[in-house]
Amino acid sequence: MNKFIAKYLCYLPVQYLRGQNVKKFLQLVNEDQNKSLSEITNLRDRKLQQIIHTAYKNIPYYMKMFEELNISPRDIQCIFDLQKLPVLSKREVLENEKELIDPNFSDRLFLRKTGGSTGMTLHFMREGRALALNDAIMFRCYDWYNVDIGDRQVRFWGVPVAAWARRKEQFKDFLANRIRISAFDISKSSCLKQYKKIKEFKPTYFYGYTTAIYGFCLFMKESGICLDDLNLKAVICTAEKMYPHHRKLFDEAFNCPVVDEYGSSENGIIAFQCRKGNMHIMSDNLCVEFLDENDNPVAPGQPGRVVVTDLSCHAMPLIRYDIGDIGKPSVEKCSCGIELPLMEMVEGRKEDFIRKKNGELVHAAYLCYTLKEDTVHEFKMYQKETDWLNVQIVKSPFFTDASERKLEENLRSALGKDVRITFEYLDQIPREKSGKLRYFVSELSEHV
Numbered sequence: 196m197n198k199f200i201a202k203y204l205c206y207l208p209v210q211y212l213r214g215q216n217v218k219k220f221l222q223l224v225n226e227d228q229n230k231s232l233s234e235i236t237n238l239r240d241r242k243l244q245q246i247i248h249t250a251y252k253n254i255p256y257y258m259k260m261f262e263e264l265n266i267s268p269r270d271i272q273c274i275f276d277l278q279k280l281p282v283l284s285k286r287e288v289l290e291n292e293k294e295l296i297d298p299n300f301s302d303r304l305f306l307r308k309t310g311g312s313t314g315m316t317l318h319f320m321r322e323g324r325a326l327a328l329n330d331a332i333m334f335r336c337y338d339w340y341n342v343d344i345g346d347r348q349v350r351f352w353g354v355p356v357a358a359w360a361r362r363k364e365q366f367k368d369f370l371a372n373r374i375r376i377s378a379f380d381i382s383k384s385s386c387l388k389q390y391k392k393i394k395e396f397k398p399t400y401f402y403g404y405t406t407a408i409y410g411f412c413l414f415m416k417e418s419g420i421c422l423d424d425l426n427l428k429a430v431i432c433t434a435e436k437m438y439p440h441h442r443k444l445f446d447e448a449f450n451c452p453v454v455d456e457y458g459s460s461e462n463g464i465i466a467f468q469c470r471k472g473n474m475h476i477m478s479d480n481l482c483v484e485f486l487d488e489n490d491n492p493v494a495p496g497q498p499g500r501v502v503v504t505d506l507s508c509h510a511m512p513l514i515r516y517d518i519g520d521i522g523k524p525s526v527e528k529c530s531c532g533i534e535l536p537l538m539e540m541v542e543g544r545k546e547d548f549i550r551k552k553n554g555e556l557v558h559a560a561y562l563c564y565t566l567k568e569d570t571v572h573e574f575k576m577y578q579k580e581t582d583w584l585n586v587q588i589v590k591s592p593f594f595t596d597a598s599e600r601k602l603e604e605n606l607r608s609a610l611g612k613d614v615r616i617t618f619e620y621l622d623q624i625p626r627e628k629s630g631k632l633r634y635f636v637s638e639l640s641e642h643v
């Protein structure tokens with residue numbers, strides 16, 4: 196599709212009709228990024244006071260909490276005052292989903308589910324304004340690389356298992372002027388087939404899971420195909436930390452900037468890499484704290500748990516939400532001219548590939564799609580052998596006798612009919628040392 200048709204006749208009007216005026220917010224956030232650090236800090240603290248006021252006035256979960264702690268909204272004026280409130284874990288969100296929503300919110304709300312990279316499915320309600328602001332921030336960052344709304348995107352991403360959900364995604368892809376390469380099917384033959392499709396599509400940029408783009412590049416290299424002539428403006432890697440071996444191959448494969456995006460389904464983009472290679476925090480929309488194991492802020496340069504307060508979502512505010520990642524705050528100033536503060540990722544969402552018996556690879560994010568059922572609270576899969584997968588499950592109250600069969604069918608559709616799938620039911624899945632739940636562990640000696 197022509198870029199201008201995609202931008203002015205599809206994306207912007209569709210979003211506008213959904214109550215998401217992205218154009219208006221884009222103008223605002225573009226002004227914000229030109230502000231000085233102290234202006235950005237003032238803006239952030241002002242928005243924080245507003246969201247705290249909303250939480251205290253309208254949200255049952257926080258009304259009770261403020262009362263129990265004997266705190267009034269006036270006690271929270273800036274990010275440092277947030278220490279007076281407890282950190283909100285994913286489990287607490289799961290257990291209090293209803294009490295975290297404003298029961299009298301009158302605007303249309305949109306349901307969002309977490310990507311499930313922590314193995315736990317959470318539901319979030321977002322108002323149109325908050326979603327429009329997230330999109331505006333995304334396009335502000337893409338503009339650092341001259342990528343615009345409507346530009347052609349190749350998306351290395353998950354593909355839903357259910358046919359109706361797949362069709363819905365295809366329609367969304369069409370409107371957004373993008374084609375999708377399944378991250379669940381990164382094999383040599385499929386990559387070669389997809390390469391032809393990509394070449395004909397003439398994309399402006401690549402976007403997707405770091406390991407999926409990495410897998411694609413590996414097979415292209417093996418096949419002697421050079422990706423230079425695609426003339427991409429940028430490759431944006433997300434959802435997984437970019438390790439040096441990824442960076443090395445990307446530098447060989449692409450003659451354009453390869454950029455790290457750090458975000459979440461709950462908060463949109465949290466930090467984005469600028470042309471000088473630094474990760475800028477979206478502090479005009481988020482309060483991001485870095486905390487130690489006692490919930491105290493770590494010193495600059497020290498690793499801490501990333502805890503986020505979204506400042507735009509008034510329908511379901513999440514204050515001090517522990518996102519499950521580790522990052523380092525920085526007080527360095529970037530030479531790119533943007534004064535949004537900096538951070539460094541330490542340990543991102545480490546995902547892996549499931550290796551099939553025939554050598555094909557399936558991205559482990561596939562599990563988030565197949566096991567992300569309402570019947571499952573938490574899951575974790577171990578690949579014991581190429582033909583044996585063991586799935587640990589924490590049942591939700593909706594789990595029935597038929598649920599296991601359904602999960603097994605879903606898994607088999609991508610992993611093969613002859614694979615042995617065993618299920619293990621637990622009350623809770625043991626966490627990693629960092630407190631994170633790693634949802635896929637390969638016990639095979641051979642890795643990607």
Ligand SMILES: [Zn+2]
Pocket residue numbers: 469470471472473475529530531532533
């Ligand atoms: Zn910068």
